[in-house]
Amino acid sequence: MRVRILILAALVFLGANAVMPAYAASVSIPTMAGAKRVVDSTQIGANKFKPAQCAGLTLTSMIVVTGASGTGTNAAELIIGNGSRNQTLAGGGGTDCIIASGASSSITNALDGGAGNDVLIGGKYANNSFNGGNNTDTCYYRQNDNPASNACETLVYMP
Numbered sequence: 001m002r003v004r005i006l007i008l009a010a011l012v013f014l015g016a017n018a019v020m021p022a023y024a025a026s027v028s029i030p031t032m033a034g035a036k037r038v039v040d041s042t043q044i045g046a047n048k049f050k051p052a053q054c055a056g057l058t059l060t061s062m063i064v065v066t067g068a069s070g071t072g073t074n075a076a077e078l079i080i081g082n083g084s085r086n087q088t089l090a091g092g093g094g095t096d097c098i099i100a101s102g103a104s105s106s107i108t109n110a111l112d113g114g115a116g117n118d119v120l121i122g123g124k125y126a127n128n129s130f131n132g133g134n135n136t137d138t139c140y141y142r143q144n145d146n147p148a149s150n151a152c153e154t155l156v157y158m159p
Contacts, residue, residue: 046078053140053156054078054097054119065089072096072114081109083123091118091133102126105144113137113152120152 046059062078063070065087072079072092081087083101088110091098095116100109102123111120113133121140122128130139132152139152147155 049080050078050097051099051121053121053138057095057097057117057119059097076116081123083107083126088112090114091116095135097121100126100128102128111139121158 046062049062050057050059058076059078060075062080063072064080064082066082067087068085069088069090070079070081071090072094074093076094077091077096079089079091079096079098081089081100081102083103084107086108087100089098089100090112091114093115096113096118098111098113098118099121100111100123102109102125104125105127107123107126109123109126109128110131111122111128112131113120113135115134117135118132118137119140120130120132120137122130122142122145124142126144128141128145128147130141130145130147130151132139136154137152138154138156139147140156140158141147142158149155
């Protein structure tokens, strides 16, 4: 539920920028294939949208992935999947908080932290696979997931 609220808040914000040009001037939203990247930690507050599992991370931007895949940069990012399709969410080189979604067990997500001390959170109803990448990573998995013992340094089950 919290992920849905985060996604809705991000989409409402992105839509509001279209009618508020003075405010939009302070926000950079480059278009990437299947994703929108929002950079402006003072206005957007990626840290305000992060879940409790990512409380220890200081994030600088947010990416809402709308296509089949999305990859972060070397920055510390909040990367959110949209949950309506199978998605590959990759963190890139920074310390990232990656949140998959999924409305049914027919959805499969692949979460890849890349370099950095990442937090990966699988979608509640989806089938999620995890690859923490380099450094020390934490994966939050659920009943539908079967994380490999080497996927992340720390595996946390979420009911």
